[in-house]
Amino acid sequence: MYTHVVMWRFKPEIADSEKEELLKNMKTNLESLCGKVPGLLSVKFIEKPLPGTTHEMALVTTHENAEDIKAYGEHPAHLEVANTFVRPYTCDRACLNF
16 A cells, blocks of 8 residues: 655635635545546545644655555546646645655
8 A cells, every 4th residue: 555645824815714615625625536536546625733843734645656646646527627726726745765
């Protein structure tokens, strides 16, 4: 099994009053990808990290093999969710695959 971890911060222009709803939409839509993307075994969105962490949210996915991580990143369902619910609102992306 292989794991893909991505972390983000909100863009500075995102108002605090918007963040709760944006996090809810990110969680719902990212977690809905399980079963839609071949090789994607599980999806967990972390919307409330512990204080003192460097990022405001994270995504942890598991995959059958390393090639599935690349395929997930290019899959149309993933791109639609990322381009609609994540990328317009986030910055400072960090990624780790293992």
